[in-house]
Amino acid sequence: PDWRTLPPKRLKDAPFKLESHIAEEQVLVVTLADEKMNTIEDLQLRIFVKKERLDADVTAILEVGYNDWTCISRMDFWPSAPHINKHWRKLGQPSRVTGCHHHRFKDNKLIGPEAFKPIGNLDSAVNFESEPTSFRDILSLIEREWHIDGASSLPPPELQGSML
Numbered sequence: 001p002d003w004r005t006l007p008p009k010r011l012k013d014a015p016f017k018l019e020s021h022i023a024e025e026q027v028l029v030v031t032l033a034d035e036k037m038n039t040i041e042d043l044q045l046r047i048f049v050k051k052e053r054l055d056a057d058v059t060a061i062l063e064v065g066y067n068d069w070t071c072i073s074r075m076d077f078w079p080s081a082p083h084i085n086k087h088w089r090k091l092g093q094p095s096r097v098t099g100c101h102h103h104r105f106k107d108n109k110l111i112g113p114e115a116f117k118p119i120g121n122l123d124s125a126v127n128f129e130s131e132p133t134s135f136r137d138i139l140s141l142i143e144r145e146w147h148i149d150g151a152s153s154l155p156p157p158e159l160q161g162s163m164l
Contacts, residue, residue: 001030003027027048028155030154042064045146045148061074074125075103077100077138082097085123097126103122135157
C-alpha cells in the first residue's frame with residue numbers, strides 16, 4: 001500500500017475554504033487477508049498522520065464494511081486532547097485518559113451497538129502499558145494488538161524518518 005495525502009477536513013458550512021497544509025493528513029489504507037492470503041473484503045486497517053506534525057495525532061483504525069466503514073477498534077498516539085470515557089464506571093476504567101491510548105473492541109462491545117458509530121470516536125479507551133517512542137513502535141503495537149502479521153513492515157509515511 002502507498003500513503004496518500006488527504007485535503008484538510010472542514011465544516012460543511014464553513015464560510016471560507018481552508019488552505020492550510022498543516023491540517024493535511026496522510027493516510028495508509030491496508031486491505032487485510034487471512035493466513036492463506038484470501039482477502040478479507042470487509043476489514044481494513046487505516047492509519048492517519050498529520051502531514052506537518054508527524055510526531056502528534058497519529059491514529060490507527062481497524063474498521064469493518066458495515067454501514068459504510070465502521071470503526072471497531074482504534075489506537076491514538078500523542079493525541080492533542082484527552083479522551084473522556086462515557087461509561088467509565090460500568091467498565092471500571094478511568095474517567096479521563098491522557099496520552100497514547102487504545103479503544104479496544106472488547107471494551108466497547110460491552111457498551112453495545114451504540115458504541116460503534118460510522119462517524120465519531122469509540123466511547124471507551126485505556127492507556128497502553130507503555131507509550132511508543134517511534135513510528136515503528138506504533139506498527140509493532142498494531143501487529144501485536146490486532147494480530148496483523150506484517151504490520152511492523154509497513155512503509156513509514158513521508159518525512160517520518162526521524163521517528164524510526
